[in-house]
Amino acid sequence: MAPHLGPRIDISSHWLRLTSAALVATWAATALAEPSLHVEPGPRVLAGEPVHLSVIGAQPGAEVRLTAERWFAGLSVQRPKPRLMRSEAVFTADPQGRVDLRIAQPSQGSYQGADPRGLFWSMLPVAGVERPAADSVDTTEVHFTLHSAGARSETRLQLLPSLPEVRTQPADGLPGAVFAILPGAQKRPAVILLGGSEGGSLITRDAAPLASHGLAVLALPVFSPPDRAGVREIPELPAAWADLPVETLNKARDWLARRPDVDATRIAVHGTSMGALLALLGGVHLPWVSAVVANVPSDVVWDGWGPGVPLGRRSTFSVAGRPLPFVSLVGYEEELQGFERNEPVMLRRAFERGRAARPDLAAQARVPVERIRVPVMVIGAYDDQMWPSGQMAQAIAERRAEAGLATEALLFPDAGHLLYDTGYAPTTGYNAGLRKTGGTPAANARAQAEVWPRTVQFLRRVLAAGDDPAATPLPTGPR
Template identity: 25%
Template sequence: MLRAHMCVSVLCRLSDKFVLRWIDRKIGCVQPAVGQVRWKTCRPAPFLTAKPNRALIDEPITLEGRHLPPHSPITVRARMHNEDGDLWEAFSHYNTDGRGVVNLTRDESVGGSYVGCEPMGLFWALQPAPGEREGLRLRKKNVETPYSVQLSLLEGHIPVPSSHGSNKEQRQRGEQELAAVTVERWYMAPGVRRTEIRQNGVVGTLFLPPGPGPFPAMVDLWGMGGGLIEYRSALFASRGFASLSLAYFGHKDIPGPLNTINVGDAYFKTALQFLQDHPQVCGDRMGVMGLSFGVYLALRIATQIDFNPRCVIGVNGPIGSFNKFLDRDGMTESFEGNQTHWSYDEEGYVSFREVTTPNNIPPENKANVENLCCPLLYIVGEDDLSCAAIENADEIEKKIKDAGRSHLFTRLSYPGAGHLIEPPYTPNARASMWTTQPKQLITLWGGHLAPHAAAQEDAWKRTLEFMERHLRGKEDK
């Protein structure tokens, strides 16, 4: 009797232990799922990794999802908000391999915002979500903060949201998020110093790399959008070059009407002298870069001012100005004053391409590029709808060649790329809002997502190599 009682007692204890172990295993299989708890199998939960998860904007990252169902459709989604709160997103469709793995560096997207093996496609394919404002362009205003991008794994192949209908309606598709990770994309590396410049009438922002220097330097000029754009200069400093982002138009700290250039050659000479005199800058190792109208200014600085840059880089810009400088140290006519060569597409979007055709630029308003004494890298987007970049490149090249200096000219030309060739892995805006008087218009920039992205990646690499060679004296390896 006692033996039987003991056997029953032992069996009860063993049974209790078995039940506890069974419960413990089941608890280990409980997984969070979009705000609730659900039961899953004991297979490890899906997870998504991004390496590195904190990087400069021009650095590629590796994305990989694991522990997914084998040979199954998966969507990888990117979402972020710009500094004004607008939602941007991109989608890519993949099929997992036999191990339940998807790797964006290796695998091909079969649909979504892009197709093919594009490791950084989720970044350069970002577009405003349905229901967001019209005419958006992604531009970083505060370079001391990153873009935060949320990357998610979703079950199935989720259709790319249509531009029609509200954003809220399209969020009710039953998307099942399996895993997520957030990455930070920076323009400023740790240790880069940013200083606002308001000195002797000069308006700009100086970026210095970490360390004591002195550093080779760039003067960074943008186009007729005006204001003070800092993100390219911040990235130059992150790559070891001091850079002065210089305002010259449409800025509250520059006196005069916002729709005219109220500075002349004296302003640029003062800015150059400031940079040359800076104790952390190599005054004899300076270059100039311009985008759009900034190209004309860069060429003018290099050929018509008492300044000898080591190199000039131009992106989709004209050889001259349709609106003349009233004098060398004065102002231009109003940019909106003469709309003779403006053209419009069927949607009413404006193109300034014909404004910059060399035949439409008065000869006296053209830079004297035949006097150029330093290497010039000219970058062309062949689908540029804002500037006649090909025609301007042809004229610049001919004048330099006729002067016996063809060795100074290098052209990079990219089919399918538009006007706004910027640092890599950033999305292109084929058209965006442009403020003119008395109303706002959407202007055409051109460019198709995939070829434009490829152009930005290659052009940025070649730009940094060009700067290394001519500002630091390093040859390509």
């Protein structure tokens, strides 16, 4: 018996009427809509988290022009006045009237090729704009403007350097040091942050961003050189980097151990540049170190420098009161004379000449990384013009592999020395002056965008940090 189907309905004609009506409604909505730029996940994003930019509602095949502006101060201990930076890119809308910046290649603009961060890192200074006081503008805000077919719209994005809940405070008893932590009931594993040969307090700016990922962070300046006027930012610290005791890290560890909100059995040491060398030496000589991150490191100890310290006379580091064997730079003063001759200064050459001149000393000065029995991450760049961090990071990983020890190595062929950022800050000025740090703007930004999340993931994994507070969506309402 055939099933009862009820009243007969003319499916085809009914569908055609519905489809025609839908098409008319869609056409009318498209005709009335204006193109708009969408920023995901929202108007406020923690710096370093992925940002997706897309244009919708444009006319298919229409030219879409995007500009981005931001006040940016760059990296400096002296906190220079910010300058207005701008980037631009022109696209062609796809058949659906969209431009997805993850896959769309600009036909012209400040960067080439599909790059979701292109509008961020490719910014250049805007000429003729007066530079305001450091605290008078919002350097976290990016202002986008969209132009297409006579329509114009604006969108703003705030790149928060850290979660607003992060608490920061001076680390009493450790000159210039800053401690940052998210409040909570549990004890948090800790990271000691070390800066490079710039010295001073610059490294302390990175405490709160890293603490936003559930880690207790102690940013520890270890020396403070004089500036051009002879002024030292932190006079309680040494003025020269010479015979610095590796045991300096013990003071930081003891300070963390006195805090009830820190688990002192889980402490990593993260260093950048010369600080990376100190972090590796800490992993060799200090039994409490739980993990090491060495960003653009050296695999050998070099000679110390600073006021009253002639090159080639003293080591950069000491252990138990004894200077460590070191390699002397060759032609360092001559390299610096490039500033007077208006020629590019690439300090890398002095390091390479020193190593080539005395391979016997290089063997004695090598950091015995095979003695580090805790997790290690190394990050190097083969176009680093400060020193050959790519080759030295590779040597560290290879030596540990020979000893049967795993190392997480991030090695970048076209990047330079300045890898400690999120990939969303302008990188166009890194080699603008005579002092060259290496890498192309695009390669440096790509490397930074990989280094930051991989470093956070590594530290949280090896320290068993638990849930990531930064994964919680930020409020999207008015600021």
